[in-house]
Amino acid sequence: xxxxxxxxxxALQRRSLLAxxxxxxxxxxxxxxxxxxxxxxxxxxxxxSDVTCPVCRKEPLTLVSWVxxxxxxxxxxxARAPEELARMxxxxxxxxxxxxxxxxxxxxxxxxxxxxxxxxxLNNRRSRRKTAAE
Numbered sequence: 148x149x150x151x152x153x154x155x156x157x158a159l160q161r162r163s164l165l166a167x168x169x170x171x172x173x174x175x176x177x178x179x180x181x182x183x184x185x186x187x188x189x190x191x192x193x194x195x196s197d198v199t200c201p202v203c204r205k206e207p208l209t210l211v212s213w214v215x216x217x218x219x220x221x222x223x224x225x226a227r228a229p230e231e232l233a234r235m236x237x238x239x240x241x242x243x244x245x246x247x248x249x250x251x252x253x254x255x256x257x258x259x260x261x262x263x264x265x266x267x268x269l270n271n272r273r274s275r276r277k278t279a280a281e
Contacts, residue, residue, distance in 0.1 A: 152262065154261070156259075179202060180256070185211065189211050208250055209249050212227050212232055214235065241264075243261060
């Protein structure tokens with residue numbers, strides 16, 4: 148898979164939210180609000196992680212990768228498995244990936260990371276017309 152670009156890690160935001168939950172300033176029901184679509188995506192498209200749920204501590208979290216981009220057309224806004232991301236990275240010029248951690252037991256979910264994948268325009272060099280200056 149091509150290198151991830153424009154990587155944003157949300158670990159500090161996650162740590163802050165969990166500190167608020169554990170201190171009682173934010174209720175568990177406010178953060179354990181994964182919808183049925185997200186839970187279904189975790190079941191069928193997610194990959195298990197080694198991290199135990201920080202809220203219920205009952206099971207490992209599942210990582211779900213969501214893809215967005217104009218070039219993806221109807222596939223934009225859908226969950227994709229890691230194998231599909233690798234294939235898509237060679238087919239499309241650029242698309243965004245958002246990784247969400249989900250607990251399928253208590254419905255905890257949080258955005259973990261976002262990044263950009265794709266060829267970055269490398270496939271278009273051959274088909275591009277030369278300008279008069281070139």
